[in-house]
Amino acid sequence: MAEVLVLAEHTGGEVKKVTCELLTAAARLGEPAVVWAGPGAEQGRARLAEYGAARVYVADSADFDGYVVAPKAELLARLVAEKAPAAVLVAGTTEGKEIAGRLAVKTGSGVLTDVIDVTAGPDGAPVAAHANFGGSISVHATVAAGTPILAVRPNAVSAEPAPGPAELVPVAFTASDAAKTATVTEHVVAQKGERPDLTEAQIVVSGGRGTGSADGFTIIEQLADALGAAVGASRAVTDAGWYPHAFQVGQTGKTVSPQLYVAVGISGAIQHRAGMQTSKTIIAINKDPEAPIFEIADYGIVGDLFKVVPQLIDEIAKHKQL
Numbered sequence: 065m066a067e068v069l070v071l072a073e074h075t076g077g078e079v080k081k082v083t084c085e086l087l088t089a090a091a092r093l094g095e096p097a098v099v100w101a102g103p104g105a106e107q108g109r110a111r112l113a114e115y116g117a118a119r120v121y122v123a124d125s126a127d128f129d130g131y132v133v134a135p136k137a138e139l140l141a142r143l144v145a146e147k148a149p150a151a152v153l154v155a156g157t158t159e160g161k162e163i164a165g166r167l168a169v170k171t172g173s174g175v176l177t178d179v180i181d182v183t184a185g186p187d188g189a190p191v192a193a194h195a196n197f198g199g200s201i202s203v204h205a206t207v208a209a210g211t212p213i214l215a216v217r218p219n220a221v222s223a224e225p226a227p228g229p230a231e232l233v234p235v236a237f238t239a240s241d242a243a244k245t246a247t248v249t250e251h252v253v254a255q256k257g258e259r260p261d262l263t264e265a266q267i268v269v270s271g272g273r274g275t276g277s278a279d280g281f282t283i284i285e286q287l288a289d290a291l292g293a294a295v296g297a298s299r300a301v302t303d304a305g306w307y308p309h310a311f312q313v314g315q316t317g318k319t320v321s322p323q324l325y326v327a328v329g330i331s332g333a334i335q336h337r338a339g340m341q342t343s344k345t346i347i348a349i350n351k352d353p354e355a356p357i358f359e360i361a362d363y364g365i366v367g368d369l370f371k372v373v374p375q376l377i378d379e380i381a382k383h384k385q386l
């Protein structure tokens with residue numbers, strides 16, 4: 065069975081959830097083999113084994129930390145030439161998509177981004193599902209040239225445990241001079257609170273202009289904390305400076321696909337939907353019964369968010385005490 069390369073997303077030895085999701089998708093196409101760039105593979109190995117990695121190509125080089133994304137694309141291109149995999153899967157993050165694009169150019173291959181599901185076609189080749197134009201059109205696409213490269217959105221595929229040996233295979237790697245033209249000059253670890261990462265969270269609570277102000281927006285944080293959720297925001301909120309741009313969901317913000325998305329005081333403009341409409345369950349709270357968000361909501365509450373949300377928080381607290 066041909067290998068399917070999965071580029072691991074990790075922080076040191078901590079494997080990100082999206083990597084497990086990619087392993088599950090890869091197993092549908094062939095034998096999952098992880099490509100691990102940088103240190104930490106020994107610590108990450110157990111989790112990779114739990115989700116079905118047959119082997120882990122470990123390139124423990126300092127070049128990955130020092131030079132933006134080009135060395136990772138170079139490493140993948142080399143492994144594509146050596147291993148002739150059936151496909152390469154990367155996370156559909158900003159970095160992952162850039163790596164996918166660079167790898168496609170290097171290998172003369174087709175690339176599919178914003179993939180929300182992966183299946184094997186009749187010939188075994190990957191078929192990628194996309195939701196386009198705010199989810200109004202579903203598209204299935206295949207790659208017609210080279211090695212299929214797919215950037216799969218975090219949270220789109222459910223990770224399923226499937227034990228594998230995760231044999232560690234060292235790979236000697238030094239980035240070329242061409243891959244070192246953009247240098248990382250400083251790493252600043254983002255202030256991470258208790259809340260989960262927005263793109264990886266199982267539950268996201270997002271607030272819109274309906275919250276009225278930066279002060280009003282704190283009610284979104286309170287509901288998120290009650291649910292153990294990440295906080296998101298519409299562009300109206302981030303443009304107004306009520307919440308940082310890093311939390312914007314939508315076409316020009318983050319793409320999320322949680323189990324549960326709660327849209328509070330958000331109208332549901334197509335640009336917002338583009339970033340959240342693949343969420344598994346959507347709840348909308350809006351005082352306007354005609355708000356477009358209700359068209360895609362599984363559950364809707366028509367009401368003033370400042371009356372509805374405190375009641376919700378109370379009920380959640382009572383439920384936790386049971």
Ligand SMILES: Cc1cc2nc3c(=O)[nH]c(=O)nc-3n(C[C@H](O)[C@H](O)[C@H](O)COP(=O)(O)OP(=O)(O)OC[C@H]3O[C@@H](n4cnc5c(N)ncnc54)[C@H](O)[C@@H]3O)c2cc1C
Nearest residue numbers: 272273274298299300314315316317329331335336351369
């Ligand atoms: C090129 C481009 C890119 C864009 N990218 C993005 C993007 O990435 N993300 C994004 O979000 N937008 C994006 N936008 C903007 C988008 O078109 C909308 O303007 C924006 O999403 C509106 O945000 P909103 O729903 O919070 O505000 P509004 O559209 O003003 O909606 C506010 C909602 O709150 C409700 N409301 C008001 N008060 C209350 C209350 N007390 N209780 C309950 N409900 C209440 C109202 O009924 C209304 O439905 C983009 C636009 C363009 C042109």
